[in-house]
Amino acid sequence: MSRETRPARPADPGRTRLDSYVDRYASRTKGMTASEIRALFSVASRPEVVSLAGGMPNISGLPLDVVGDAIGELVAEHGTVAMQYGSGQGDPVLREQICDVMRLEGIDAHPDDVVVTVGSQQAVDLVTRIFCDPGDVVICEAPSYVGALGVFRAYECDVVHVEMDEHGLVPEALRQALETCRAAGRRIKFVYTIPNYHNPAGVTLSADRRTEILEICRAHDVLVLEDNPYGLLGFDGEPLRAMRADEAEGVIYLGSFSKTFAPGFRVGWVLAPHAVREKLVLAQESATLCPPAFSQMAVSAYLTKHDWLGQIKAFREMYRERRDAMVEALDDMMPAAARWNVPGGGFYVWVTLPPGLDAKAMLPRAVTARVAYVPGTAFFADGFGAQSMRLSYCYPTPERIREGVRRLTGVIEDELDLRETFGATTHGVTRGYESPNTDLS
Numbered sequence: 001m002s003r004e005t006r007p008a009r010p011a012d013p014g015r016t017r018l019d020s021y022v023d024r025y026a027s028r029t030k031g032m033t034a035s036e037i038r039a040l041f042s043v044a045s046r047p048e049v050v051s052l053a054g055g056m057p058n059i060s061g062l063p064l065d066v067v068g069d070a071i072g073e074l075v076a077e078h079g080t081v082a083m084q085y086g087s088g089q090g091d092p093v094l095r096e097q098i099c100d101v102m103r104l105e106g107i108d109a110h111p112d113d114v115v116v117t118v119g120s121q122q123a124v125d126l127v128t129r130i131f132c133d134p135g136d137v138v139i140c141e142a143p144s145y146v147g148a149l150g151v152f153r154a155y156e157c158d159v160v161h162v163e164m165d166e167h168g169l170v171p172e173a174l175r176q177a178l179e180t181c182r183a184a185g186r187r188i189k190f191v192y193t194i195p196n197y198h199n200p201a202g203v204t205l206s207a208d209r210r211t212e213i214l215e216i217c218r219a220h221d222v223l224v225l226e227d228n229p230y231g232l233l234g235f236d237g238e239p240l241r242a243m244r245a246d247e248a249e250g251v252i253y254l255g256s257f258s259k260t261f262a263p264g265f266r267v268g269w270v271l272a273p274h275a276v277r278e279k280l281v282l283a284q285e286s287a288t289l290c291p292p293a294f295s296q297m298a299v300s301a302y303l304t305k306h307d308w309l310g311q312i313k314a315f316r317e318m319y320r321e322r323r324d325a326m327v328e329a330l331d332d333m334m335p336a337a338a339r340w341n342v343p344g345g346g347f348y349v350w351v352t353l354p355p356g357l358d359a360k361a362m363l364p365r366a367v368t369a370r371v372a373y374v375p376g377t378a379f380f381a382d383g384f385g386a387q388s389m390r391l392s393y394c395y396p397t398p399e400r401i402r403e404g405v406r407r408l409t410g411v412i413e414d415e416l417d418l419r420e421t422f423g424a425t426t427h428g429v430t431r432g433y434e435s436p437n438t439d440l441s
């Protein structure tokens with residue numbers, strides 16, 4: 001269509017709108033709001049800023065020559081399959097390999113029950129799509145993964161947060177939340193949990209609690225959505241037993257190659273009870289027709305040709321060194337009233353600031369001081385979390401991590417000085433739970 005014949009934009013007399021299509025969008029898009037911190041992140045990605053904000057895996061340790069050779073061979077030998085449409089459920093060879101990966105966490109699964117997805121982010125989306133109507137309740141930890149909260153909002157679910165402590169989700173708090181929701185006549189669809197090296201809280205659900213939470217969910221006839229992208233990235237000992245290993249019917253398990261290989265392939269998966277698997281394949285077909293064959297076959301070739309377990313060990317060592325650098329720097333520099341946990345794996349430390357400080361209000365000053373983090377409010381559906389922040393240690397070098405913590409400490413100390421001189425300069429958000437416990441130290 002030429003410029004001349006293109007219809008005029010909808011008239012909007014008397015009002016200036018940035019988006020003149022606003023009245024046409026489906027009501028579910030109301031939940032799709034850009035985070036207020038997005039603009040700051042474009043500044044935060046400048047090289048002079050130490051970003052402790054993003055959760056980007058540090059893939060610089062990958063053997064790019066090996067991956068390159070495997071992809072070259074893939075194109076030469078199987079290009080016409082790899083570049084073709086594939087099955088909606090995902091490549092059968094890869095699904096078998098995925099079962100081998102899950103066996104490391106005690107899961108005995110059949111490839112028929114695995115659906116390959118475009119990262120585990122799409123897995124969260126597909127599960128929510130097939131289970132949730134607007135107004136349905138999804139129970140989440142407090143705090144919870146920002147990407148999952150975005151999905152739940154997009155499907156107009158009501159998120160009910162449940163307290164965590166240093167051992168993960170608190171079973172008694174979960175029981176109470178389920179009873180309260182049921183008594184209010186609410187429909188609860190699932191409990192969304194990240195049991196290992198939680199994003200953003202850094203904590204791990206203890207073995208006893210896994211059993212207890214499964215019992216509670218069974219008794220209330222509520223599914224568990226176990227999201228486990230970090231399970232193989234523990235710093236000490238063997239991988240923990242997945243909840244799905246002890247409960248096949250009541251747990252939908254999500255996995256990903258993003259953190260153990262590379263996120264650019266966008267390959268994740270769902271392991272679901274057989275009937276649910278069928279619905280997920282239909283949902284996947286309507287969303288993408290099929291997950292990308294090329295990515296799946298590339299991941300599969302990597303798993304076949306490379307010592308992927310050895311690579312995960314190397315990743316673990318690299319992340320442990322960075323975790324140590326961050327925790328040491330926090331121990332050395334942070335003001336006494338700040339609190340944080342020491343994660344046993346994964347990418348994140350959750351810091352609770354001294355009382356009265358507001359991490360969201362402080363972020364522009366931190367970015368000016370050339371350090372970035374994610375304020376705790378991003379990880380709550382209800383505005384809670386202002387006194388907390390997530391720090392990621394996965395990407396910067398240990399030296400940069402230390403420098404980042406030094407800059408951050410300077411900003412926090414300035415805020416404390418201001419408070420002392422002028423009284424409260426910030427307003428922590430007080431609405432939320434009956435007994436919030438975001439101090440996970």
Ligand SMILES: Cc1ncc(COP(=O)(O)O)c(C=O)c1O
Nearest residue numbers: 119120121145199256258263268
């Ligand atoms: C808890 C959790 N779930 C899901 C994802 C999505 O990962 P991907 O879509 O890359 O597999 C992430 C990414 O950071 C995450 O931390």
